[in-house]
Amino acid sequence: MKAFPDMYHDQYSRTIFGFWMYLLTDFILFGTFFAVYAVLRKSVLGGTPPDVLFELPYTLWQTLILLGSAYTIGMGGAFAHRKQASKAMLFFGITFLLGVLFLGLEGRELARFIASGNSWQNSAFLSSFFTLVGTHGAHILFGLLWMVLILISVAQDGITAQTLRRLTCMRMFWQFLNILWVFVFTIVYLMGEIQ
Amino acid sequence: MDKFHGWTVSTKPLHIGLILSVILILASYRIVTYYHLTNVGLIMGVFALGIVQALLQLVFFMHLGLENRPYWYMITFLFTALIVLIVVGGTIWIMSNLNYHLMP
Numbered sequence A: 001m002k003a004f005p006d007m008y009h010d011q012y013s014r015t016i017f018g019f020w021m022y023l024l025t026d027f028i029l030f031g032t033f034f035a036v037y038a039v040l041r042k043s044v045l046g047g048t049p050p051d052v053l054f055e056l057p058y059t060l061w062q063t064l065i066l067l068g069s070a071y072t073i074g075m076g077g078a079f080a081h082r083k084q085a086s087k088a089m090l091f092f093g094i095t096f097l098l099g100v101l102f103l104g105l106e107g108r109e110l111a112r113f114i115a116s117g118n119s120w121q122n123s124a125f126l127s128s129f130f131t132l133v134g135t136h137g138a139h140i141l142f143g144l145l146w147m148v149l150i151l152i153s154v155a156q157d158g159i160t161a162q163t164l165r166r167l168t169c170m171r172m173f174w175q176f177l178n179i180l181w182v183f184v185f186t187i188v189y190l191m192g193e194i195q
Numbered sequence B: 001m002d003k004f005h006g007w008t009v010s011t012k013p014l015h016i017g018l019i020l021s022v023i024l025i026l027a028s029y030r031i032v033t034y035y036h037l038t039n040v041g042l043i044m045g046v047f048a049l050g051i052v053q054a055l056l057q058l059v060f061f062m063h064l065g066l067e068n069r070p071y072w073y074m075i076t077f078l079f080t081a082l083i084v085l086i087v088v089g090g091t092i093w094i095m096s097n098l099n100y101h102l103m104p
Helices: A012-042 A056-081 A085-116 A126-157 A163-195 B012-035 B040-060 B072-100
Strands: none
Touching: A012 A056, A012 A126, A012 A163, A056 A085, A056 A163, A056 B012, A085 A126, A085 A163, A085 B040, A126 A163, A163 B012, A163 B040
């Protein structure tokens, strides 16, 4: 009896598919945060409304930087699959720098909000905003730390079955975070301009 | 090992994905800064651009929908998308309904 060929049976495929399942659960987690934000976004309690608080050109740069990093990590992943370790390291390194830049810009923006009296304690809108953007930022921070560990193991071992698996998980994680940011940019920042 | 028709080693899909994503980001940014989302059509348009960009990146960056049978990546994604749709849509629906009925 010949059924469909089972292409999910080797260690690589099982790990990658398992990691994909994790990303989908994260998708549900962020879905709930988006739902909360959508419900609470008008509850500013007399504070600064989103269209005054957000600086769209600043966020546009953040968005383009994170998109660029999703592109460079894709390049790194492609070179890793071609077993070109040094080129893969280069592109993962560029991704790391872009990620640091993104996180720095985000931290600066959130610090500006808090300094201007718009902390997460000030209204339901700000609570849901800080939860959503803060969780995304925490994922980015975790991803950057993880990337350092993976780059160390690639520098030591080169592209092996194990490091290729790690690099691919890292690439999927990062590109998934960029897809989430597309929704943060659209729903939180762009739609914040709705009166 | 490669279920994705060579897209894991190819850089061309990445170039296409990057260029199309930049165009979509700038388009939605332009709509918002120029027209200020004054009607429902513009709001829906900007939201649609975001959805298109997300799908585009799922295909060109994460290679969703390129695998052969059995389509486990696609099936699990569609099921999760359904769950998210129910959770988010249901929350917004029930909360706006509650808000409407509790108006003073």
